[in-house]
Amino acid sequence: MKYLLILTILAFVAAFIYVRVRPYLATARRVLGFVRDARNLAAGAPPRRASRAGETLVRCSTCGTWLPASRAVSRHNPAVVYCSHACLERAAAAREPRRKSAS
Ligand SMILES: [Zn+2]
Structure with a gap:
């Protein structure tokens, strides 16, 4: 019973962290993709x-x-x-x- 409580708390913490971090991850991925596209364009590479x-x-x-x-x-x-x-x-x-x- 004690382990179940700990697991539940851990699951809540993990979900909380995931929800908080997810928008940042999406933004970071978009920024990285944009940087890669810009670098390709600057190098004259095709899209x-x-x-x-x-x-x-x-x-x-x-x-x-x-x-x-x-x-x-x-x-x-x-x-x-x-x-x-x-x-x-x-x-x-x-x-x-x-x-x-x-x-
Ligand atoms: Zn031609």
Whole structure:
């Protein structure tokens, strides 16, 4: 009977602490999530919702579209990628406008 009383008191204390701490935990989690999002944005990383699990997103150098790295088109420099061959050709044409008209 004595143990039951102690258990009841402990349960009340635990519930009390949980209720008091819960809003702080939610706030802390929201703040942490916000900080993480802000850091990702500052680093130029894509927003989390756009990525499938485990897949890196890269940004098209021409039109700025985010796409999975497996679908990206790159030529010489792997750091410079394009979403499609059309964007690759547009970038090449913009970089060297004379070569196309000369040929
Ligand atoms: Zn593109």
